Amino acid sequence: MTRRLRTVAGRRILGAMAMQGVASAAATERFRQRFASCDPCHFRRFQDVWASSIGLGTYLGDSDDATDAQYAQAIETALARGCNVIDTAINYRCQRSERTIGRTLQRLAHEQTITRDELLLCTKGGYLPFDQSVPADPARYLARTVIEPGLAQPDEIVAGCHCLAPSYLAHALRTSLANLRVSSVDVYYLHNPEQQLDEVPLTVLHERLRQAFELLERCATDGILRNYGIATWQGLRANPRATEYVALEPLVRLAESIAGPAHHFRAIQLPYNLAMPEAAAFTNQSVDGEPLTPLAAAERLGLSVAISASLLQQRLARLPAGLDRYLPGPCTDAQRALNLVRSTPGVCTALVGMKQRAHVEENLALAQQPPYTAQQVTQLFDRSLR
Numbered sequence: 001m002t003r004r005l006r007t008v009a010g011r012r013i014l015g016a017m018a019m020q021g022v023a024s025a026a027a028t029e030r031f032r033q034r035f036a037s038c039d040p041c042h043f044r045r046f047q048d049v050w051a052s053s054i055g056l057g058t059y060l061g062d063s064d065d066a067t068d069a070q071y072a073q074a075i076e077t078a079l080a081r082g083c084n085v086i087d088t089a090i091n092y093r094c095q096r097s098e099r100t101i102g103r104t105l106q107r108l109a110h111e112q113t114i115t116r117d118e119l120l121l122c123t124k125g126g127y128l129p130f131d132q133s134v135p136a137d138p139a140r141y142l143a144r145t146v147i148e149p150g151l152a153q154p155d156e157i158v159a160g161c162h163c164l165a166p167s168y169l170a171h172a173l174r175t176s177l178a179n180l181r182v183s184s185v186d187v188y189y190l191h192n193p194e195q196q197l198d199e200v201p202l203t204v205l206h207e208r209l210r211q212a213f214e215l216l217e218r219c220a221t222d223g224i225l226r227n228y229g230i231a232t233w234q235g236l237r238a239n240p241r242a243t244e245y246v247a248l249e250p251l252v253r254l255a256e257s258i259a260g261p262a263h264h265f266r267a268i269q270l271p272y273n274l275a276m277p278e279a280a281a282f283t284n285q286s287v288d289g290e291p292l293t294p295l296a297a298a299e300r301l302g303l304s305v306a307i308s309a310s311l312l313q314q315r316l317a318r319l320p321a322g323l324d325r326y327l328p329g330p331c332t333d334a335q336r337a338l339n340l341v342r343s344t345p346g347v348c349t350a351l352v353g354m355k356q357r358a359h360v361e362e363n364l365a366l367a368q369q370p371p372y373t374a375q376q377v378t379q380l381f382d383r384s385l386r
Ligand SMILES: NC(=O)c1ccc[n+]([C@@H]2O[C@H](COP(=O)([O-])OP(=O)(O)OC[C@H]3O[C@@H](n4cnc5c(N)ncnc54)[C@H](OP(=O)(O)O)[C@@H]3O)[C@@H](O)[C@H]2O)c1
Pocket: 056, 057, 058, 059, 060, 087, 088, 124, 191, 192, 231, 232, 233, 269, 307, 308, 309, 310, 311, 312, 313, 314, 315, 317, 334, 335, 351, 352, 353, 354, 355, 356, 357, 359, 360, 362, 363
């Protein structure tokens, strides 16, 4: 760790004792070798580095010290069990998730338990965050921290909480780097861009994304981020006729138009689980005129995929009776549900929110197990969609 100055969109940030670098092919290979007892399919290619098939998410939980302490322990346990993907967002738990990750990783790096380049550290910007706790007057707080300093114009803020303006995103990225105590992140996702479609037409969203992508390409060139992408909830799995629908191919073409074939728009995140099968089962995207599912389209477009809500926010930790016939194995319901997600062709990493150490142990035990076959996955959805 060294002391170094970096810039985001021309503004200097002091990376005081920030962990330097990003995931590298050599270091993630070293991490993979440390977990040689894992099933060979546990580590997959996320662009040119190795990523674990199970990643730690940090969305849920109260904004308090007790939950920070739980997440700190969960992160340490996950890294020790072969998980090298950590996912967060600036707004999660009022920035506490990012700050807890930063504190924990810095301690583990100091203790030489991990190195920064072994990990894929992913965060998101778009939702306006609170600071440590929800303020008494959220609207007043956001006006004071976003509008008054000139980070965004009022008409650039949607639903009172979401903004993709480059000046705001540059500030959000700087703040995330400081929270995470790193010089750069591996993936910077634009968070639920379809939220904008509540208030603006698709043409305006595309123009806002163009400006955001231009910023993010500059940040990639400056070494502030390795890749960027979009993390959606409804967008990528919606019906193409729905207002919130987001088509993937035009966004990749947009990135190509800005930075050419070596652009850095390389990742997507979307929910997928037993109750939300669209990523694998809904042909709602197309590439070069060919209808494809979101997962197949991502693969065709060279995008790596992380899955959110693998357990449907815990509701799939208890499965309906009878499903074990289709999801066999000596495992718990949560492990079956999670194994289905990580086994689906096209999925790199299944993110699971886990702040309880027991959940980390249970979920990462799957790293030792083989995934289901593609046929087992397909058969299940053939049945569930009939
Ligand atoms: N639009 C977006 O960008 C978006 C949306 C949602 C999520 N995400 C990302 O995806 C990650 C995963 O999604 P999520 O956290 O919303 O939902 P999830 O992973 O489907 O479920 C997390 C919940 O399941 C519980 N759990 C985990 N393992 C369990 C086990 N073995 N047995 C029983 N319960 C278990 C967790 O409890 P404990 O926490 O108490 O351990 C937590 O309450 C998020 O953390 C976030 O990083 C992104």
